[in-house]
Amino acid sequence: MDGYLHLKNGETFKGIWLTECPQKDIEGEIVFYTGMTGYQEVLTDPSYKDQIIVFTYPLIGNYGINEQDFESKQPHVAGVIVYESNDATGHYEAKYSLKQYLQKWSIPMLGHIDTRAVVKKIRDFGTMPAVMSLKKEPTQLKFFLSTSQKVCKVSEPKICSYGKGDIHIVLIDFGYKRSILASLLKRNCRVTTVPYDTSFETIKELEPNGILLSNGPGDPKDLSAILPTLKKILKEYPVFGICLGHQLAALALGADTKKLPFGHRGANHPIMDIKQKTVFMSSQNHSYVVDEKSLTGTGYKVRFYNLHDQSIEGLVHENLPVQTVQFHPEANPGPNDADYLFDDFIEMVKAYNGREIAYA
Template sequence: MKRQLILDDGTVFMGEGFGANEETIGEVVFNTSMTGYQEILSDPSYCGQLVTMTYPLIGNYGINRDDFESITPAVKAIIVREVADFPSNWRNESTLDELLKIKGIPGIAAIDTRKLTRVIRKHGAMKGIICSGEIEAETMLARLRETELPFDQVQQVSTKTAYASPGRGFRVVLMDFGMKHGILRELNKRDCDVIVVPYDTTAEEIRRLQPDGIMLSNGPGDPKDVPQAIGTIRALIGEFPIFGICLGHQLFALACGGDTFKMKFGHRGGNHPVKDLLTGKVALTSQNHGYAVDEKSLTESRLQVTHTAINDGTVEGLKHRDYPAFTVQYHPEASPGPEDSNYLFDDFLQLMKEEKRKELQHA
């Protein structure tokens, strides 16, 4: 089954289809991870995107029930050099092709993913369409250029109603902007009593839940497309300890008076080095974001930059100078990727402990 990928600059890649037999349009990006394709395709932060895997062979260890980061994948398509038809792993339960067919997600293989990655690195992330190889490319290119990409990705992937993941420890309200299950798993592992709430939950509604701390999750798209969340976070800073990850990091910066910008092609992969400016240590991190915090915009704020990316110097971590709040641009829960930064969840717990102790002293 011949399929083609057409970019809005006119570049055409002819390949072989797998997964669902669907036509789809989205933003074409690339991920440099060597493993973890199951977690990547189920990460809600990829909502609306056609994800190119730079590693040449994908699907070789199959699909299992445990490695999903969401129940319903939001990715629009998977683009690979070669897809494994006969995976081999003791946990394997189905092939990547079978999963994509069940979930209605198209894939395209047998294309030059190195060339595609170079195009994206040169021109930046761009719109693309995956369609039948029998259709005239010029016809589809015109349609692609007329199509506007949506900007309600957070609304699409956030939970519609609040729900609890009970524990006997600190109560954490987790604002779901497109939460990976790995974040919830790390909080549960530390016996937190977690209440997951929709992205548009108000500050007053969160106060009524009487949290010990607030977690701002990852999520897709432009942080400026979620203005109600920015207002909520601004209202809660100083009242509760806050820990933000990825989109949560960007929303926190905007709430504190900073600014964000769209990156040329973003950071997506499990091998991004980040430097801790407080200790001088470098950790390999898992990342997935197309926007970043503008460091120059922070000069008049009360935010301190705590981490930077080794490769391009962009902001990777922030800390409030006056209140118990910190954020990181990368994913300490990994899934997939290295777990070097897992300790940040312990730091969040320590922050809640210190605030609880202060409350008792003043009681």
């Protein structure tokens, strides 16, 4: 059956429902992902909460869905747009086809859409509200994009513990990917995950050696209420911030963030590491970046730049044991070039274990 993708700028694209037709219009912010693989990780990444994802690679689904590569308990996207989807499960670990998995969670997928044309519109006009619909004409549609805080929808509401290592890391959950947790456990850490709005006093009672601020969805400024808590944490513990965690760490010490026209989403973004004087490829998923002009007086210095648009991709602090990255060093889906940053974090934690942090 025919289906339609309507963009707020007035463009309409005709396709075919590859899953069961939705009973109502599907609304969301439309974004695009440029990776050839990794659709399973993308669908289950909480940072994509309530977004309609356009996969730019023309064939999606050809190796199916397995039981190992989920980044959370369920998919978080509002809808999926592809040119072509393969119903086969062409990998020995596959348990479902892409269609079966999306249908299980009632997430609609439109196929036979000119995804190149859609992506060009997003690049020209920026990410925008969109509607997946049975209606051919968009005149009666409301292009509403929720401005509600999304982290509360994906952060686990209880404290959980994992591993038995000597180094204790508290992972503040803004919608963390399981591969971040796995990266810490692989390094023999004991990890405690806590909800995004956990108080400083509760975190202190857990006696962590270091703090990891996770990725998550939405505008970092929606979480302004927790910035005083994060400021205390940054002054008390070694901290590693990833994606949203990077943005929040910047905001907590007085920097500012801004929204990119169409964001960075894919596994092919080149990054310059100023400290090591190297260039590597990274996996990314974000709409917001730290404004470099706002770093004056914060103590932050840029360590990583994006070589496509020269936006900030990571910070270090002059006086505090704080390191942040905009990209995903846990590398699921790859590449794994930046995996060494978890080792850097652990070494930083060891160096400051038991030492008092002096903040000027």
